[in-house]
Amino acid sequence: MPTGPFVGIDVGGTGIKGAPVNLDTGGLLRERIRVPTPMPATPAAVAGVVASVLEEIPGDGPIGVTLPGVVTGGVVRTAANIDKKWIGVNAVDLFAEATGRPVTVVNDADAAGLAEVRFGAGAGRAGTVIVVTLGTGIGSALFVDGSLVPNTEFGHLHLHHGDAEDWAAELVREREGLSWEQYAHRIEQYFRLVQRLFWPNLIIVGGGASRKAEKFLPLVKVDTEVVAAALQNDAGIVGAAMLAAGHHAKAGATQRGQGVS
Template identity: 50%
Template structure:
């Protein structure tokens, strides 16, 4: 059995106090950890504790499926399950693989996880899309009536677009060319570290990417996610693009919350 941890949710009391009975279950598959939990679908808060198991190595479909089954079993959850993958997912099939084993490419993820969970309904979607859904419904974008673009700044740049709460799945703005370079090569947090840029220096590159996106889409809000968003005060004030930019508010629960929400709405199946 894989090593697992149960982490206290800071929002547990709020979820319990709400008295909501609309609950879902989400699992966020990442390169270092597979995390899952019960979600209050009225508030977006986790109910109880988050379960995390280290991502098996190699992170093959069969190994991840076994880990997912273990998380669901530990939680005692018996209903539908939503899952994220760091991959483009169309019609339930993984088309790419980022930070997981390349054998995922072409895998019918819905069929795989459904079989691992004894045939229960499952929904599988891209991890940035799940985070975008969560932030749009419950987080930094919840009061915006228009186009919200979430960008996750990490090793690469993940993206999600929502218009009035409706997701356009599997966008890949991290691979968009900006002034002769891929956006994520220019403005990911990994690029910041690689070039040893200050936050102010890095913000110039982020501004270039945001300006290119807003010239194409004219969004109403950018939501900045990824670990570097926790230090938003050090770089967001230096941005020069025209569209407002705010830090993501759900942080490391966004994938779980978005997956649970997607399972309810059947996005990604």
């Protein structure tokens, strides 16, 4: 039987982060390991880095891995902020072969959202909750009364003649040298668009920009409550481990139902 805690691995545009997770509290059981995302971020290269991260975490238990793209049935369908060679790849098989562990693969923003709704700023909140991750791109997770609607891509909503993330992602702020006031103005326009389309009760801001939320969120004025993510940039790790645990439990229940021990 696999041993050790459930581990979350968060694959981002600039870094791959991993840690074992306490699923009772949502906290990390050790300081996270971070390795730069390989360039180009091909499937083989990323799988190799994920395997190297796991070598530093004892145990052989199930892992959850996030990817910045739509994932259905373990297969990657889009690759806006990662190498295009990912499209059509069965990521579950890829990572399982590279690591020798049971693997669950999920969209990165969905994983972050699950962690925030369970342990963070969205805990106990009813109605429509949207988690927006501001980083290399803009990720999104949509919840209705605590239930996830998977694989939303609100970073690709049309805004200012293109995808919203090409105008309002954290990477754009850094690349264009925007002041916090200028960046807040862009985020405000993006959130107004999200509000008009979905009328959320709460917007939670996560991703790398959430570490500096106090610099721009107070300047954002919309008619929806907007808060910073409580788990900040660890949310993807926690959510990935949560999903790995859930899938492991379901697999165990199926085996018991079939009389397999």
